[in-house]
Amino acid sequence: MLEINSLNVFHGPIQAVHDIDMIVSEGQCVTLLGPNGAGKTSTLSAITGTARATGSIRLGGDQIAHMSVDDRSRRGLAISPEGRRVFANLSVRENLLMGGALYNSKAQLSAKIEQWFVQFPTLRERSDQLAGTLSGGEQQMLAISRALLSNPRILLLDEPSLGLAPQIVSKIFDIIRDLKAQGTTILLVEQNAAAAVSVSDYVYVLNNGVIYIHGQTDQFGHGSELMNELTGVYV
Amino acid sequence: MDYAIQQTLNALSFGAEYALIALGLAIVFSIMGLVNFAHGEVVAFGGYSMVITATLLTSNPWIIMIGVMFACVLTAVVLERVAFRTVRGADLTTGLLTAFGVSIVLQNLFLLLGSPRAIAATQFIFLDKTITIGTIRVSSLQIYETLATLVAIVVLTLFLRKTPLGIAMRAAALDFEMVRLCGFRANRVIAGAFAISGLLAGLACIFIMARRGSVQPNMGFDPVLVAFVACVIGGFGSLPGAVLGGFLLGVAEVTMLIILPQSAGGLASAAVFSLVALVLIWRPDGILSPARNKGDKI
Amino acid sequence: MMAYFNSDQRKGLMGSALLSLMILAIVGAYYIWGETYHARILYATFVNLLVVVGLQVFTGNANITGFSHAAFMGIAAYIAAICVTPAAMKLISLPDAPWGLNAFELSALVSATIALVITGLMGLATGLIIVRLSGVGVTITSIALLVIVHSIFLHRTDIFKGNQAFFGIPKIFDLPHITGLVVLAIFVARLFRESSIGLQLRASSDDEAGARSIGVDVRRVRLIAWVMSACFFATAGIAYSFFLGTISARPFYFNFVFLTVAMLILGGLRSVTGAVLGTLLITMGLELVRWLETGPVLIGVKLPQMLGLSGLLLGVVIVAVMAFLPNGIMGHREIEDLLHRKRQKGRKNDVSSYDSQT
Numbered sequence: 001m002l003e004i005n006s007l008n009v010f011h012g013p014i015q016a017v018h019d020i021d022m023i024v025s026e027g028q029c030v031t032l033l034g035p036n037g038a039g040k041t042s043t044l045s046a047i048t049g050t051a052r053a054t055g056s057i058r059l060g061g062d063q064i065a066h067m068s069v070d071d072r073s074r075r076g077l078a079i080s081p082e083g084r085r086v087f088a089n090l091s092v093r094e095n096l097l098m099g100g101a102l103y104n105s106k107a108q109l110s111a112k113i114e115q116w117f118v119q120f121p122t123l124r125e126r127s128d129q130l131a132g133t134l135s136g137g138e139q140q141m142l143a144i145s146r147a148l149l150s151n152p153r154i155l156l157l158d159e160p161s162l163g164l165a166p167q168i169v170s171k172i173f174d175i176i177r178d179l180k181a182q183g184t185t186i187l188l189v190e191q192n193a194a195a196a197v198s199v200s201d202y203v204y205v206l207n208n209g210v211i212y213i214h215g216q217t218d219q220f221g222h223g224s225e226l227m228n229e230l231t232g233v234y235v
Numbered sequence: 236m237d238y239a240i241q242q243t244l245n246a247l248s249f250g251a252e253y254a255l256i257a258l259g260l261a262i263v264f265s266i267m268g269l270v271n272f273a274h275g276e277v278v279a280f281g282g283y284s285m286v287i288t289a290t291l292l293t294s295n296p297w298i299i300m301i302g303v304m305f306a307c308v309l310t311a312v313v314l315e316r317v318a319f320r321t322v323r324g325a326d327l328t329t330g331l332l333t334a335f336g337v338s339i340v341l342q343n344l345f346l347l348l349g350s351p352r353a354i355a356a357t358q359f360i361f362l363d364k365t366i367t368i369g370t371i372r373v374s375s376l377q378i379y380e381t382l383a384t385l386v387a388i389v390v391l392t393l394f395l396r397k398t399p400l401g402i403a404m405r406a407a408a409l410d411f412e413m414v415r416l417c418g419f420r421a422n423r424v425i426a427g428a429f430a431i432s433g434l435l436a437g438l439a440c441i442f443i444m445a446r447r448g449s450v451q452p453n454m455g456f457d458p459v460l461v462a463f464v465a466c467v468i469g470g471f472g473s474l475p476g477a478v479l480g481g482f483l484l485g486v487a488e489v490t491m492l493i494i495l496p497q498s499a500g501g502l503a504s505a506a507v508f509s510l511v512a513l514v515l516i517w518r519p520d521g522i523l524s525p526a527r528n529k530g531d532k533i
Numbered sequence: 534m535m536a537y538f539n540s541d542q543r544k545g546l547m548g549s550a551l552l553s554l555m556i557l558a559i560v561g562a563y564y565i566w567g568e569t570y571h572a573r574i575l576y577a578t579f580v581n582l583l584v585v586v587g588l589q590v591f592t593g594n595a596n597i598t599g600f601s602h603a604a605f606m607g608i609a610a611y612i613a614a615i616c617v618t619p620a621a622m623k624l625i626s627l628p629d630a631p632w633g634l635n636a637f638e639l640s641a642l643v644s645a646t647i648a649l650v651i652t653g654l655m656g657l658a659t660g661l662i663i664v665r666l667s668g669v670g671v672t673i674t675s676i677a678l679l680v681i682v683h684s685i686f687l688h689r690t691d692i693f694k695g696n697q698a699f700f701g702i703p704k705i706f707d708l709p710h711i712t713g714l715v716v717l718a719i720f721v722a723r724l725f726r727e728s729s730i731g732l733q734l735r736a737s738s739d740d741e742a743g744a745r746s747i748g749v750d751v752r753r754v755r756l757i758a759w760v761m762s763a764c765f766f767a768t769a770g771i772a773y774s775f776f777l778g779t780i781s782a783r784p785f786y787f788n789f790v791f792l793t794v795a796m797l798i799l800g801g802l803r804s805v806t807g808a809v810l811g812t813l814l815i816t817m818g819l820e821l822v823r824w825l826e827t828g829p830v831l832i833g834v835k836l837p838q839m840l841g842l843s844g845l846l847l848g849v850v851i852v853a854v855m856a857f858l859p860n861g862i863m864g865h866r867e868i869e870d871l872l873h874r875k876r877q878k879g880r881k882n883d884v885s886s887y888d889s890q891t
Contacts, residue, residue, distance in 0.1 A: 336851025
């Protein structure tokens with residue numbers, strides 16, 4: 001579904017990612033692990049088009065590396081970005097409507113939103129509340145729903161556990177596990193190796209902008225051992 | 236009592252006009268971070284379009300009115316496409332100076348292609364009649380102006396709350412990049428903002444022309460200056476702030492005209508500006524500073 | 534004495550010297566080949582130069598656009614003019630002047646000093662407000678300043694004569710005086726830019742939060758730059774009065790503001806060389822275009838009269854520069870950086886050569 005070759009990502013004059021290759025197959029959940037500053041979010045930014053990059057990015061076989069941000073999203077890319085980035089002064093419902101850019105029929109969009117309300121009853125309760133007043137976990141649910149409303153070919157999830165209490169984190173990851181069971185293709189970026197490894201099929205470990213190691217998750221044993229070994233960081 | 240009503244109507248109609256143009260500025264700034272100095276020239280071009288329409292087509296004022304609205308929207312959207320797209324991501328100063336440059340280009344185009352002197356355009360003067368309600372004598376124009384502005388504000392609010400593009404524009408004012416990541420076309424959102432500012436400018440132009448009766452290359456300068464000030468005291472980028480600022484300025488101006496002795500009438504604008512400076516000292520970001528999206532961003 | 538200057542300032546001294554040589558060369562060319570009417574154009578250019586360099590000091594280093602320079606210039610011009618004009622003259626031109634303003638006269642030096650001091654104090658007063666505001670707020674407040682001052686000029690005709698000419702100012706300055714002032718201005722602006730305060734200001738313009746976090750008192754450095762620039766504008770105003778013999782309120786308003794801002798951004802607002810370059814280019818360009826506007830005969834073809842062409846091209850220049858060269862022709866470079874590049878090309882193996890980055 002997503003194929004990346006020789007990707008280099010730049011922030012101004014600084015190069016954040018050096019020549020990496022990655023594949024996410026349809027229906028897979030692939031995790032990009034790494035400590036702070038490794039280049040994980042930069043990689044996602046390169047995929048969505050918000051950071052300057054060179055190299056090849058193929059979505060469903062089509063080259064998207066030259067496309068604008070909005071075009072890539074319309075091609076089937078959806079992201080729940082770092083920090084959630086819900087529209088704080090819009091209501092929950094309006095945030096979800098923002099996920100409906102590709103819908104031609106208002107009725108269809110409303111029906112789909114209903115489905116998400118069924119999946120996340122908390123969102124229905126708060127549908128007229130301003131998104132900025134939601135808790136971290138609720139915002140994460142909102143961000144994921146917003147992203148999935150467009151029926152994307154691949155969902156990019158950037159650090160969904162960031163700033164959330166352990167109970168909520170496990171709840172969010174239950175959700176991710178459900179999504180995977182429903183066949184959603186997911187590229188997950190995380191620092192929390194244990195949680196991430198529990199949902200994914202394949203892992204890439206990124207550090208200092210290069211891929212240290214990658215492979216099937218079952219090769220790697222318990223996630224935190226993996227992180228300790230490779231980066232010397234206690235998780 | 237009559238005097239009070241007359242002055243209130245004065246303040247309302249002045250304020251309405253300022254609010255209309257200020258809203259046009261605010262909408263573009265809230266989404267793009269661009270201070271559109273050229274907005275005044277959009278109004279001026281509306282005025283020139285009256286002359287063009289009258290010469291080429293018809294003198295029917297209603298058709299000319301439609302022409303004005305059309306001309307203003309067209310100008311605004313074309314300006315965005317031609318001049319402002321290149322500086323879309325740039326910082327405040329770059330955008331401001333670009334808009335500035337565009338404003339000078341347009342003013343001089345009016346000069347070159349039109350005339351340095353005022354050209355008569357009296358088709359809307361019929362709107363300005365003195366009518367008597369009970370014991371009060373008021374100008375019909377002021378009533379139209381106030382009503383039209385209120386209607387425009389209501390329509391705009393409905394648009395921003397109920398339509399997909401409107402919601403996208405509100406979202407874009409909070410986090411433009413995220414709106415693109417959701418798949419909304421950036422160009423469409425921005426063009427929409429400019430089109431709306433054009434519509435508002437067109438409406439203001441009709442009332443301005445009803446009063447002036449003539450067009451001149453630099454006629455857009457004073458309105459945009461006042462609108463600018465209105466936006467700043469209301470909180471630059473905030474739509475309610477623009478309306479508030481516009482009406483506050485209307486009230487301030489009428490108050491100054493009442494308070495100051497006849498001889499110092501010319502000082503009214505200086506006095507208003509001093510008030511503005513005071514407001515800014517008290518609230519440097521304006522009274523209703525626009526909401527910033529809470530998040531990790533500074 | 535060189536020990537008082539840091540290494541960047543020493544570079545700045547060299548750069549200023551080079552710019553001054555350029556200026557002197559232009560003046561020299563005038564004396565050798567110039568017609569009498571050229572003197573006026575050259576003088577006006579140098580007055581603009583004083584203003585644009587003053588703009589560079591604040592707007593260029595702080596990256597905040599201010600539009601009030603014409604106001605400061607006007608205030609100083611009027612004060613200097615009123616002080617220095619002989620009482621006899623003033624009784625005719627300002628018959629209704631209050632406070633005995635038409636009953637005294639002072640020497641040029643005292644008049645200039647008074648004008649400079651009062652304008653500087655106004656710079657301080659306005660600066661205290663300005664530095665508390667954010668980018669847009671500065672712009673609007675500076676516009677407010679401009680409009681207020683202009684309204685006062687127009688309204689108090691008993692002191693200022695509004696749009697009518699205040700005449701009878703003795704001609705005190707000529708080309709040598711203003712050349713000296715220009716050279717001084719270039720040195721001062723350069724030394725300020727490379728001083729520690731100038732550096733702090735430039736840092737805060739790129740990243741205000743970052744600068745604060747390393748201990749820069751952003752308000753203080755902005756205030757210093759603002760007051761300094763007000764002094765530059767005051768000097769320009771005084772020089773203007775002392776040469777022209779008559780002044781009115783009209784030039785101290787938006788058209789002049791647009792013109793000088795265009796000069797700064799064409800050359801590059803980040804450097805003093807940019808300020809000088811932009812001024813010279815636009816002045817020459819304008820003279821050429823004004824000649825075209827009159828509908829001259831070019832290669833045997835009579836061109837039509839095109840009023841507004843100069844304004845049009847000025848606007849186009851601003852838009853084009855902002856779109857393609859937002860940092861102007863010079864970008865962040867000063868004149869000595871250009872020379873260094875040339876010298877570097879000749880020195881391939883010198884590892885120790887100073888690498889000046891843009």
